[in-house]
Amino acid sequence: MTASLASVVRRLGRPVTYTRWLHLLMATVAGGLTGFLYGGTFRTGGWETWLRLAMLPVPLVLAAALVPVVRRVEGLQAQLLLTPGPHGPEQRAASGIATTPSARWCDRARTAGWLLLRLETGVAVTALTVQLPALAVAFGMAAAGRPSHLSGLPAIGAPHWWYGLLVPLPLVLLLAVVLGAGSLMARAARLLLGPSAAERLAVLEARTERMLAHNRLAQELHDSIGHALTMTVVQAGAARAAGAPEFTDRALAAIEETGRQALGDLERALRLLREDAPRPADRPLLTEAERLLESARAAGSTVSAELSGPLADLPGPVSREGYRMVQEALTNVLRHAGPVPVSVRIAADGGVLELDVRNPLPAAPAGPGSGGRGLRGIRERATLLGGEARTGPADGTWRVSVRLPLPA
Incomplete structure (x- = not known):
């Protein structure tokens, strides 16, 4: 009482x-x-x-x-x-x-x-x-x-x-x-x-979209910054091991270029987090894949590349996500196998975009489930685009193979 x-x-x-x-x-x-x-x-x-x-x-x-x-x-x-x-x-x-x-x-x-x-x-x-x-x-x-x-x-x-x-x-x-x-x-x-039920559903969908956007940003930062750090570490180690001034100068120039690209990617991601910011510039496309190959070569890898098909005509989402997949595949090579020979094939033909990155297996190859967030991110990106990605040993090499359907 x-x-x-x-x-x-x-x-x-x-x-x-x-x-x-x-x-x-x-x-x-x-x-x-x-x-x-x-x-x-x-x-x-x-x-x-x-x-x-x-x-x-x-x-x-x-x-x-x-x-x-x-x-x-x-x-x-x-x-x-x-x-x-x-x-x-x-x-x-x-x-x-x-x-x-x-x-x-x-x-x-x-x-x-x-x-x-x-x-x-x-x-x-x-x-x-x-x-x-x-x-x-x-x-x-x-x-x-x-x-x-x-x-x-x-x-x-x-x-x-x-x-x-x-x-x-x-x-x-x-x-x-x-x-x-x-x-x-x-x-x-x-x-x-x-x-109302419709309004609650709209709020839930908006919240889900924000969560997906945050996950995409996290994946973007992982791919771009992880690639830059991996390239920097490999290039610095190779320059120190070589002990040649000319090689050191090339490595420092490659580190500078890689860092500049990583800063641009970071700035893009941070601008997306600011609600009042203008729309950021488009992310890199597959037509710019050559800079990824040059970065891998500067890190000491021998890269053989085959690019075919109308890459400039690819839909924006496919081209952007394809660039990130190739980037992550090359990062994965340098991180786990070092500066080894790499073959890269990018082909748009017959309504399908094919991405294929291969390298010799390292002394202790990673299993399909141990590729960390990077390989999982490749598979997730491919699934979202209606395609498929396979990663793992194949014919004595480590292979990342992606097939993405293209709209008619």
Whole structure:
């Protein structure tokens, strides 16, 4: 009992209790404005007036629910006045109350239900807000020995001191009604103004798209930065082992070029993370694969390449992802086998793009499942493009083979 009383006292000290009360009182404005249009609404007084205020605006409320922006206005008002705590963008998004205009008839129907509930509950709470304090005043007057004849309340013609004991009861009842009605409206707002199934699906799809975009960025950074670091390490080690000034100069120049390309890729990825940034330049295409081959040659590998077909006419996504696959395949060669001979074949013919990278097996070849994120990324990219990728030993070599379908 003590805990329940303490909980009620705490709720009475929360600002949201009184913003919810204000929200309910504001609902009577529609009834008041409509009442002025009909003669005699306020003439009789008493409970008949309150009943008219609750019924007269119903057609107007139903018509307003058909206007799409009304749902947005009601949602914003409910977020600000019915939900506790700060009202930043994150808190409003987590309130469970939508602030988008009605897009479907089911949204309009739910908005109509909300407006009717708010009107009737608001008029009832407003009536009690007016009448219950007046009843407490009437009890106080009767306790002081004065008869009371307040409008809308039964007359007290036999005053007595014991009426003083009843003075707190109407006020306690009013506070209980305010607390209960406020909680009811907060729950109803989440039910009637909450996101529809289609809106929740759209939010889920947007969240999934963001996650996929982040995964793509992670893969991009892994491929480009991993390639640059691998090339840098291999070239630096080869230059130190060679001990020749001319080879060292070539290695340093290759390291500089590789680092510059990696910085460009990093800047592209970071710009994608900035929402207000302009659209970044396109990523490298397969027509620029020659720079990957030159980078591998500068690292000490002997690269034999065969490029055929209209690579410049490839669709953008296929060309960009193909470039990354070749890049990762060459990085994988240098990382696990070192500067060994590599054969690269890139061919677009017969509605299929074929990528084939082969190198001699290292002393301790990696198994198909131990290629790390790089080889897994190649297979994922190929699957997303409707193709297939195979990685592993083949005829005494380590082979990365990719087949991607091309649109007619």
